[in-house]
Amino acid sequence: MQKPRIDFGSLAIPLLSVTVALFFGGILVYIQNINPITAYTALFTTAFGSWEGIATTLAKATPLILSGLAVAIGLRAGLFNIGAQGQLISGALASAWAGYALDLPTLIHIPVAILFGAFFGALVGFIAGALKAYRGVHEVITTIMLNSIVIALADFLASRPFKEPDQPLTRTPAIQESARIPDFLGLPFGFFIAVAIAYGMWWFLGNTTSGFRIETVGKNKSAAWYAGMPVKLTVVMAMVAGGAIAGIAGAIETQSIVGRFEPAFNAGLGFDGITVALLARANPLGVIPAAILIGGMRASGSTMQFEAGVAPELVDLLLAMILFFVTAPLLARLLRKKESGVTLTSGWGN
Amino acid sequence: MKVTTTKIVTLLSIAVFVYFYMQNDLVTTSVVYSAIPLALPLALAAMVGVLCERTGIVNIGIEGTMLVSAFTAFFVAAIFEDTVTGLVAGVLTGIVVGLLLAVMSVTWKMDQIIAGVIINILAAGLTSFLYRQGYSIPTTLPQFDITWLAGIPILGPILNFHGPITYFGIFFIFALWFALYKTPWGLRSRSVGEHPSSADTAGVSVTKLRYLNVTIGGAVGGLAGSYLALEWVGIFERGFTAGKGFTALAIMIFGRWNPLGAFAAAIFFGLAQAMTNQLMIDEVINIPQQFINMLPYVLTIVVLAFAAGKVRPPAAEGQPYEKEKV
Numbered sequence: 001m002q003k004p005r006i007d008f009g010s011l012a013i014p015l016l017s018v019t020v021a022l023f024f025g026g027i028l029v030y031i032q033n034i035n036p037i038t039a040y041t042a043l044f045t046t047a048f049g050s051w052e053g054i055a056t057t058l059a060k061a062t063p064l065i066l067s068g069l070a071v072a073i074g075l076r077a078g079l080f081n082i083g084a085q086g087q088l089i090s091g092a093l094a095s096a097w098a099g100y101a102l103d104l105p106t107l108i109h110i111p112v113a114i115l116f117g118a119f120f121g122a123l124v125g126f127i128a129g130a131l132k133a134y135r136g137v138h139e140v141i142t143t144i145m146l147n148s149i150v151i152a153l154a155d156f157l158a159s160r161p162f163k164e165p166d167q168p169l170t171r172t173p174a175i176q177e178s179a180r181i182p183d184f185l186g187l188p189f190g191f192f193i194a195v196a197i198a199y200g201m202w203w204f205l206g207n208t209t210s211g212f213r214i215e216t217v218g219k220n221k222s223a224a225w226y227a228g229m230p231v232k233l234t235v236v237m238a239m240v241a242g243g244a245i246a247g248i249a250g251a252i253e254t255q256s257i258v259g260r261f262e263p264a265f266n267a268g269l270g271f272d273g274i275t276v277a278l279l280a281r282a283n284p285l286g287v288i289p290a291a292i293l294i295g296g297m298r299a300s301g302s303t304m305q306f307e308a309g310v311a312p313e314l315v316d317l318l319l320a321m322i323l324f325f326v327t328a329p330l331l332a333r334l335l336r337k338k339e340s341g342v343t344l345t346s347g348w349g350n
Numbered sequence: 351m352k353v354t355t356t357k358i359v360t361l362l363s364i365a366v367f368v369y370f371y372m373q374n375d376l377v378t379t380s381v382v383y384s385a386i387p388l389a390l391p392l393a394l395a396a397m398v399g400v401l402c403e404r405t406g407i408v409n410i411g412i413e414g415t416m417l418v419s420a421f422t423a424f425f426v427a428a429i430f431e432d433t434v435t436g437l438v439a440g441v442l443t444g445i446v447v448g449l450l451l452a453v454m455s456v457t458w459k460m461d462q463i464i465a466g467v468i469i470n471i472l473a474a475g476l477t478s479f480l481y482r483q484g485y486s487i488p489t490t491l492p493q494f495d496i497t498w499l500a501g502i503p504i505l506g507p508i509l510n511f512h513g514p515i516t517y518f519g520i521f522f523i524f525a526l527w528f529a530l531y532k533t534p535w536g537l538r539s540r541s542v543g544e545h546p547s548s549a550d551t552a553g554v555s556v557t558k559l560r561y562l563n564v565t566i567g568g569a570v571g572g573l574a575g576s577y578l579a580l581e582w583v584g585i586f587e588r589g590f591t592a593g594k595g596f597t598a599l600a601i602m603i604f605g606r607w608n609p610l611g612a613f614a615a616a617i618f619f620g621l622a623q624a625m626t627n628q629l630m631i632d633e634v635i636n637i638p639q640q641f642i643n644m645l646p647y648v649l650t651i652v653v654l655a656f657a658a659g660k661v662r663p664p665a666a667e668g669q670p671y672e673k674e675k676v
Contacts, residue, residue: 028479080463080464080467082467131651131654131655135654135655137651137654137655138654140410140463140467141596141599141600141650141651141654142651142654144593144596145593145596145597145600145647145648145650145651146647146651148592148593148643148644148647149644149647149648149651152640152641152643152644152647153640153644155640156638156640156641159638159640160638271471274467274471275471278464311479313475313478313479313481314479316474316475316478316479317475317476317478317479318475319471319475320468320471320472320474320475320476321472321475323468323471323472324468324472327460327461327464327465327468328454328458328460328468329458329459329460330458
C-alpha cells in the first residue's frame, strides 16, 4: 500500500498562487483607500487566530472538502464536474426530509439521513454521467443546467409540499433531534467524516481496480478502451461517486449547521469546490488543506467587512484569482517546472 | 436538401405560428414579438461560440464575457450618464475578455474548458466585488419605429419597434453566415478548426486566425452583455446573465455550428419561453413559477441529448496547435 507523501515541489505552485492572488487583491483593497494589511490581518486572525475561530473555519471547510472531492474525482476521470452545487442542494434537501419525516433512533437516524443525501446527490450526478457516456453530451453544460434545475426544484419543494406549515418562509420543518450530528471535542463531527472520505478516496484511487480504471480513463480514454476497460461505465461511476460525495456535503450541512433545508444557506458551496479541487491539483489529500484555507476565508469575510470596511465579496475575487494563477502556466514557467495538468477538453463529442 | 433537426423545428414553428395566427392574430403577434428579445441575447451569444469553435477554440466563458460586459456597460452608462458610451465600454470589455481567452488557450495552450471556467468565475467575482447599489442608467437604448418595416403584412408588427442592438445583431448573424461560407476568411477559419496543420501548410497562420476570431467573439459577447444591460431591461444585478451563456452553447450545437441554424434554434428557445409566459397570463396552464424558470435549462439538456450524438463538431476543437518541428 502506498503511503501519503508530501511532495514539496508540487506545493510550490498552489502556495505561490495564493500569495500572488492576495497581492493583487491587496492592490484592489488599497485603491479603495483601505490598508490591505489591516484587512488581511482581520481575515486571517479571525479564521485561524483562536480555538473558536478554528472550529468555525473547520465547520466551513467541511462541505468544501466534500464538494472539492466531488470535483476532484471527476477530474481524475477526465470529467469536469461543475455540478457539485446542484448535487449538494439535492442532498441537503433529501437529508432534511429524512431528518424531519422519519422517526428513528439517533444511531440509525443520522446515517440514514446522510445516506438519503448521498443517494439524491448521486442521482443528479448520474443524470450528467449517463448523458455524457451514452449520449455524448458534455458534462460541463449538463451539470450547469442541472444546477439551475435542482435549485428551482428544491425551491419549489421547500415552498409547497415540504414546506414548514404556518409560517411564511420557504423552508422545510426543522429536523428531529435524533438526526442532528453532534459536535466532537468541540469540533463539528462532520469535519472528521469529510477527512475520512478524503482518505478513503485517496486509498481507493491508489489501491483498487475501480480506482485504477478511473485514473486510466482520465489519463487516456483510448488506452483504457483498448485495455478492455468499461470506459462508459467508469464515466458514469465517477459522476455518481462525485454526486454522492457532494450529496453528503449537503446532508452534513443540513444535519449539523442549518438544521433544516433553507435554499439560501447552501449557496456557493459547490462552486467553491471547483477552486478547492484545482488548488489541490485533484489530489484527495490536498483537498483537505485547500478547503481549510478557503473555508477560513469564507468564515471570516464578514469580520473583515466589520473591522476593515472591505466588501466580503473580496473573498470571491481572491478565490477567482487563486484559480487563475493555479491553473495558468505563468507561475509554473516562473519556477521552471514541467506542467502535468489534467486535460479535459476534446470538444463536445467525446 | 438535407433534412435536419433545425429545418424540422423551423418548419414546425412556422406551422404552429400560422395556426395560432388564424386563431387570434393580435395575441400571436405579441407573443412572437416578445420572443425576439428573449432569443436575441441567446443568438448573439451562440455566435460567439460559432466564431470561436469554428477555429477550434472551445469557449465556455461566454457567460462570464456577457456578465462582465453587462457590468461595465451598465456602470459606465450610469456614471457618464450616456447609454452609448456604456455600449462602447461593454463591447471593449468583451474584446479584453476575448483576448484573455485567446492568451490562455492559444499562447499558453491551457485546457480550454478550464480557461473558460476561469473567465466565468473571475467575472462573477469581479462583478460581485465591484457591484454598488443605487445606480441607474439615463435611458435604455431607443426602440425604432421603421415605417417601411411596419408596413410588411403579418411580420411587420413583429419586426418593428426593436432597439439598435437587435437590428444590428440580426444583420450580424446573416453577415457572419455569409463571411463564414463565402469569403476567404471563412474558408481559412473553418480549415483551421478542422485541420490546423493542413491550413498551416497552405500558409494560414493558425495562431493569428485563432486570436482574431476569439477576439471578435469577445466583442460579440460584449455586445450581447450590453444588450442585456442597456437595451433589454436597463438594470444590472449580481449573476445577471443567469446561465444564458451556457444555453447559447446548446443552441450553437443544436444549430450545428452554423450561424443561421443557431439563429433558428435561438428563436425556438425564445418562442418556447414567450408561449409559456402567455399561457401563464391566460391561465390556460397553472404551474408553479419555478417550473417556468426551469424551462430553458430542461430544454437545453433535452436538445443536447438528442442533437449531440448526431452532429459533428469541428474536428480540431479543443486541441492547442503545436507546429511541427523540423
